[in-house]
Amino acid sequence: MTERRDVLRYAAAAAATAGAAGIATGVPAPALAAHRRGGPGSGRRVAVLGAGVGGMTAAHELAERGFDVTVHERRSVPGGKARSLFVPHTGTGGRRDLPGEHGHRGVFGFYHNLPDTLRRIPLPGGGTAFGNLTTVPWTLVARTGSRPDIPVPVAPWTPSLSGTGLLVKSLAGLLAESLRLPPAEALFFAEQAVMLFTSCDERRFGQWERVGWWDFIRAERMSEDYRKLFGGGVHILQALRPATASARTCGQGLEAILLNLAGRGSDGPFTRIFNGPTSEAWLDPWAEHLRSLGVRFDFGCTVEGLEVRGGRIAAARARTRSGGRGRIEADWFVAAVPSDRASRLWNGALRAADPRLAAMDGLEQTWCNGIQYFLRRPAPGIRGHVAHIDSPWKLVSVAQGQFWRAPFARTWGDGTVRDVLSVDVSDWETPGMLYGRPARQCTRAEVAREVWAQMRAHLEGNGREGLDDSLLHSWYLDEAISEDGRGGLRNDDPFLMNTAGSWDLRPEASTAVANLFLAADYVRTYSNVDFTSMETANEAGRRAAAGVLKAAGASGVPDVPTFAGYEPPEFALLKAEDRQRWRRGLPHVLDTERRR
Numbered sequence: 001m002t003e004r005r006d007v008l009r010y011a012a013a014a015a016a017t018a019g020a021a022g023i024a025t026g027v028p029a030p031a032l033a034a035h036r037r038g039g040p041g042s043g044r045r046v047a048v049l050g051a052g053v054g055g056m057t058a059a060h061e062l063a064e065r066g067f068d069v070t071v072h073e074r075r076s077v078p079g080g081k082a083r084s085l086f087v088p089h090t091g092t093g094g095r096r097d098l099p100g101e102h103g104h105r106g107v108f109g110f111y112h113n114l115p116d117t118l119r120r121i122p123l124p125g126g127g128t129a130f131g132n133l134t135t136v137p138w139t140l141v142a143r144t145g146s147r148p149d150i151p152v153p154v155a156p157w158t159p160s161l162s163g164t165g166l167l168v169k170s171l172a173g174l175l176a177e178s179l180r181l182p183p184a185e186a187l188f189f190a191e192q193a194v195m196l197f198t199s200c201d202e203r204r205f206g207q208w209e210r211v212g213w214w215d216f217i218r219a220e221r222m223s224e225d226y227r228k229l230f231g232g233g234v235h236i237l238q239a240l241r242p243a244t245a246s247a248r249t250c251g252q253g254l255e256a257i258l259l260n261l262a263g264r265g266s267d268g269p270f271t272r273i274f275n276g277p278t279s280e281a282w283l284d285p286w287a288e289h290l291r292s293l294g295v296r297f298d299f300g301c302t303v304e305g306l307e308v309r310g311g312r313i314a315a316a317r318a319r320t321r322s323g324g325r326g327r328i329e330a331d332w333f334v335a336a337v338p339s340d341r342a343s344r345l346w347n348g349a350l351r352a353a354d355p356r357l358a359a360m361d362g363l364e365q366t367w368c369n370g371i372q373y374f375l376r377r378p379a380p381g382i383r384g385h386v387a388h389i390d391s392p393w394k395l396v397s398v399a400q401g402q403f404w405r406a407p408f409a410r411t412w413g414d415g416t417v418r419d420v421l422s423v424d425v426s427d428w429e430t431p432g433m434l435y436g437r438p439a440r441q442c443t444r445a446e447v448a449r450e451v452w453a454q455m456r457a458h459l460e461g462n463g464r465e466g467l468d469d470s471l472l473h474s475w476y477l478d479e480a481i482s483e484d485g486r487g488g489l490r491n492d493d494p495f496l497m498n499t500a501g502s503w504d505l506r507p508e509a510s511t512a513v514a515n516l517f518l519a520a521d522y523v524r525t526y527s528n529v530d531f532t533s534m535e536t537a538n539e540a541g542r543r544a545a546a547g548v549l550k551a552a553g554a555s556g557v558p559d560v561p562t563f564a565g566y567e568p569p570e571f572a573l574l575k576a577e578d579r580q581r582w583r584r585g586l587p588h589v590l591d592t593e594r595r596r
Contacts, residue, residue, distance in 0.1 A: 043552060044068050047330035049303045049316060052080025053534050054519035055336030056286060057117060057541025062548060063293035065557040071295060072318065072328060074302040077279065078287045080338075081493055082534060084279035087476045092414045099277035099412055100476040102493065103370035103424040106273055106385070107133055109266035110256040110528055111535040112563035113542060121286045132281040133272040134403045138384030141229075142458040147390075150179060152270075158262065164574060164590060168194050171258075185226050192217055193258075195590040196251030198571055200579035203588065205503060208248040212500045213240070216247035228389050235394040235426050240531060241366065246500040249530045256528040256565060265528075265566020271385065273398065275405045303328070303337070308349040312515045332515050332548045336541070339363050339496050339522035354512035362505045363522060365494035367428040367440065369478040371451055375419040376473050378402065380465035382421070391454040393439055394426040417473050423451055428489075433457070441488045448475045496522050496532045509543035514551065519544035528565020539563075 044067045048055045051073035059069045077083055085100040107114060118130035141150035160166035172190035176183050196208060208216070219227045219242065231242035240250060260266050274281035287297065300321030307314045307327075316328040335342055343360050351358035379399035388395040401408040401419035409418050425447070428439040432450040439447050452467070452475075460466035480493035506524050509517055521532045523540035530536065539562055546560040578588055 043331050045330040046070070046332045046334060046548060047072060047316060047328050048334045048336055048519070049328075050080065050336030050520070051075070051078040051297065051299075052336060052338075052520065053082055053114075053537040054521065054523075054541040054544070055080075055334065056283075056290065057538045058334045058336060058517075058519040058544045058548075059290055059295050060117065060120070060286075060293075061542060061545035061560045063290060063295045065545075065549065065554065065560075067332075067548070067552075069290075069295045070298055070328075070330075071290075072298045072301040072303060072316075074300070076299050077283075078297065079279060079283040081495075082278055083283055084277040085476070085479055086277075087474075090413055090474075095410070095415065096412050098372075098374055098417060098474075098476065099280075099420065100372045100478070101278060101370050101422055102478050102480070103368065103422070105278045105282075105534070106136075106271045107268075107534070108256075109260040109268045109270050109272075110565070111533075112267050112565070113527060114535045114538045115267045116561070116563065117538055118282065121282070121289050123285055124288075129282045129285055132275050133268075134275045135269045136271045136273055136384040136398065136403065137269070139271065139387070140384070141233075141387045141389050144390040144457045147225075148180070152261075164194055164198055167197075168590075179225070179229055181226060181229075182223065185222050188222075189217060189226070189230060191590050191592075193251065193254060195588050196247065197255050198574040198578060198590075199588055200575045200582055203578060203582045204248045204252075206582070208251065209246050209503050210501050211247040212243060213245045213247050213250040214243045216250075232389050232394055233387070240498055244364075244497070244499045246498060246502070248503075249498045253529050253531055259566060259568065264568060273400065273403055275403055301328075303345065306333070306345055306347065306350065306516075308347070308353070308513070311353065311513065313513060332517065332552065334517045334519050334544050334548070336519040336544075338365075338494070338520060340365050340494055342518070342520065342522070350513060350516075354507070356507040357511065359505045360507065360522065363502060364497045364499055366497040367491050368424060368426050368495040369428075369481055369491065369493070371423050371425065371448060371475060371477045373421040373423070373448075373452065373475050374413065374417045374473040375421060375471045376416055377471055378419040379421050379467070379471070382459070386455075386458070388455060388458040390458065392427065392430045392432050393451065393454060394430075395423055395451060395454055396426070397421055397423040397455060413473075421455075423455065425451060439489070440491075443483055443487070444477050444481060444489070447477060447481070447489075498531055509540055510547035510551070517544040517547045517551075527563060 046062055046067050046069045048059045048069060048071040051071050055071055056078060059071050063069050081102045082105060083102065085102065086097040087100055088097060091097040115130060118133070119128050121129035123129065139152040141152060143149055160170045168190045171193060172187040175181055175190060176186035179186070199208060214231060217230050219231050235242055260270055302319045303316050304319055305317040307317065313333045316333065317325070318328055319325055335345065339360060346357045378401060382399040385396060385398045388397065399419055399421050409415055425439060431437055432439065432454065434450050434453050435442060435446055439450070442450065456467045480491055481489050482492070484490045503524070506522055507518055509519065509523050511518060519541040521537040521540060523543065525536045525539040527535065527539055542560050542562050549557065549560065581588065
């Protein structure tokens with residue numbers, strides 16, 4: 001399946017890399033990679049297996065520090081799940097093909113690692129990729145029927161952080177007023193949230209990591225609105241299933257969001273998106289910058305296994321797009337493929353060497369994929385992100401054209417498309433409105449019709465013009481979603497699902513295998529968010545690069561920085577007090593149920 005309009009350009013680059021590495025079709029070679037700056041024995045050859053955000057980040061950090069890096073990627077383009085998916089043969093009259101996406105790319109203000117990378121990617125005309133971010137000033141939690149919509153931020157909020165009691169009252173007041181929840185429910189949720197915010201790390205990982213979010217917020221006892229806002233909201237914002245996600249992960253994300261809205265510890269506004277298709281605004285310039293640093297890309301290369309000898313990775317076995325076989329040899333290997341693919345690479349020798357790799361078999365995946373609707377007119381009244389909180393499939397959308405620098409109709413498509421409504425579908429298991437079936441049991445066309453109907457149910461009424469069918473020019477569902485021939489769908493790009501207790505199943509970036517490092521969103525990360533995201537993948541890539549530097553004994557080069565999440569200084573004493581309670585076997589001071 002075609003991945004984007006300029007696939008030939010990347011194919012040419014891949015062919016050049018393959019030729020240099022000795023893997024041209026039908027040409028036998030002892031290795032798939034022959035690194036430019038360091039031959040065998042140099043100790044600086046790095047093979048990065050995967051060109052997603054984690055792999056690209058590791059390659060960036062290592063190339064800047066003089067390592068000889070080749071990135072091997074099964075697709076024809078860089079970016080992994082973040083890449084754009086241009087719709088084949090839709091551009092006419094010199095215009096580019098219509099831009100699709102795996103899902104729209106939000107860069108939250110509480111991200112710190114990813115923005116640092118974006119600031120270090122130069123653009124051809126000057127500036128950096130960070131300058132291609134544009135603020136989304138308007139976010140709406142849309143409701144169906146007569147229920148009022150909820151704008152975000154709901155109101156200017158200056159929380160009192162000096163004590164748990166004042167913070168609970170402040171948050172409860174905000175929730176009761178803005179979400180129109182019963183005061184008792186707002187107060188209970190505020191107490192639970194503040195209990196998470198002020199728990200010491202030992203309690204967060206020793207207790208809350210093992211408690212499901214749905215149980216933690218006592219969702220079954222509460223109103224339908226409470227369940228949808230605090231359960232469904234987690235599903236939409238963090239792509240987590242509220243029934244199985246850990247309270248620690250959800251609470252950590254909620255804390256980052258609330259502090260961001262309060263203007264505490266932010267790297268920018270609440271949310272930003274790129275001012276054009278993700279590949280054009282970020283990933284293509286990134287790949288070109290890495291090439292300027294000496295990084296080579298080997299596209300169309302699928303890694304199928306790792307050879308272990310003497311406690312080290314001796315080589316990776318790989319298959320080319322044409323079916324040829326070969327070996328990738330390097331001093332250091334960075335595995336940057338998703339968790340489901342990584343587990344298939346861990347053979348018996350690797351699992352014996354590092355039990356954490358074997359534990360990854362217990363990690364679970366879910367689906368979170370995007371669909372784009374190309375519109376003949378700009379989407380009426382949609383000025384930013386919309387969370388369709390009552391949708392069975394947990395949709396979040398954004399009308400992207402208004403934020404893109406280039407005029408849409410003159411740049412992409414056939415000249416009649418003027419906007420693109422990009423939608424993430426986070427729940428593929430719940431029956432829909434039109435067909436009464438989960439998304440994964442529908443055809444691609446049925447998914448498109450169902451998502452459109454669920455959005456229309458939220459965007460009609462409440463004084464809005466709504467989505468008229470006459471707006472719709474065409475749609476494009478993520479190419480990872482294909483029909484399985486039995487009336488359902490399969491997904492080539494599942495999404496890591498953080499479940500209660502899954503922290504124990506996740507490895508560190510540095511493994512017990514001396515020259516193997518991991519750079520993907522399943523790796524343990526320690527910033528202020530833990531759910532699957534570009535931020536966690538970026539941090540994992542940084543940690544993998546730091547591991548290579550340490551193992552290689554690199555000297556005279558700067559360390560690879562990672563940026564910790566913001567922690568309000570006002571919480572330090574509260575967390576210290578909770579640490580003392582934890583060590584004495586006592587519950588958190590706000591844990592009223594355990595204190596009864």
